[in-house]
Amino acid sequence: MPSLGRLHLITDTRPGRNPLAVLRAALPVARSELVVQVRVEDSATDRQAYDLARRAVALCAAYGATCLVNDRLHVALAVAAAGGHVGADDLPVGAARRVLGSAAVLGATAREPATAAAAVAAGASYLGVGPCHPTSTKTGLPDPIGPAGLRAVAEAVAVPVIAIGGVTAAAVPVLRAAGAYGVAVVGAVSDAADPARATAELLGALTC
Numbered sequence: 001m002p003s004l005g006r007l008h009l010i011t012d013t014r015p016g017r018n019p020l021a022v023l024r025a026a027l028p029v030a031r032s033e034l035v036v037q038v039r040v041e042d043s044a045t046d047r048q049a050y051d052l053a054r055r056a057v058a059l060c061a062a063y064g065a066t067c068l069v070n071d072r073l074h075v076a077l078a079v080a081a082a083g084g085h086v087g088a089d090d091l092p093v094g095a096a097r098r099v100l101g102s103a104a105v106l107g108a109t110a111r112e113p114a115t116a117a118a119a120v121a122a123g124a125s126y127l128g129v130g131p132c133h134p135t136s137t138k139t140g141l142p143d144p145i146g147p148a149g150l151r152a153v154a155e156a157v158a159v160p161v162i163a164i165g166g167v168t169a170a171a172v173p174v175l176r177a178a179g180a181y182g183v184a185v186v187g188a189v190s191d192a193a194d195p196a197r198a199t200a201e202l203l204g205a206l207t208c
């Protein structure tokens with residue numbers, strides 16, 4: 001399996017956003033360092049998720065980037081995505097692994113060392129860990145775990161740890177020092193006046 005990209009760009013589910021335009025800006029900059037995670041509102045139909053995911057897979061293929069699908073693993077399979085990401089309200093990690101197969105990339109959300117280790121034992125190939133910082137992109141989350149919480153998880157597992165939640169380029173050095181292999185963002189790219197430049201800044205912080 002090729003190494004996992006360090007910059008994970010999650011599609012913005014907020015009303016009025018244009019996730020494909022953001023991908024078109026980010027992909028030429030980050031290319032194979034980019035992991036695109038297709039995420040839609042829970043209220044979106046499977047057809048809407050499928051239509052977005054198949055476009056994202058095609059765009060990613062043109063740049064050697066990896067495309068994953070959040071939550072809806074049947075959509076991941078239908079569009080031949082590289083894998084998926086699951087959390088506490090989704091299929092359990094072991095079941096997700098059985099659905100996707102042994103070669104797929106499978107991410108799991110974890111906030112504590114014990115759940116992180118259990119997710120890896122069940123088949124997760126990377127962990128999304130957070131929220132590390134406050135975020136306005138998703139509601140209903142627990143308090144941020146900060147770099148210290150991230151470090152506790154990173155020290156408990158041997159798979160790549162992807163920091164998520166309120167991540168900016170300025171926050172990347174501290175998160176990396178705490179053990180993050182990479183970061184996952186929505187707003188840092190989607191809210192930027194220049195998403196291509198924001199992508200370059202995040203990549204620069206991740207690869208220096």
Ligand SMILES: Cc1ncc(COP(=O)(O)OP(=O)(O)O)c(N)n1
Binds near residue numbers: 109
């Ligand atoms: C890289 C990454 N980390 C964490 C999450 C959150 O997943 P989950 O807890 O299942 O919440 P939803 O994104 O499904 O609302 C993620 N998507 N990606």
Ligand SMILES: Cc1ncsc1CCOP(=O)(O)O
Binds near residue numbers: 141164165167185
């Ligand atoms: C889906 C998700 N899960 C934890 S934080 C988050 C949203 C991250 O968005 P942002 O990068 O804008 O804080």
Ligand SMILES: [Mg+2]
Binds near residue numbers: 070071089090
């Ligand atoms: Mg989920």
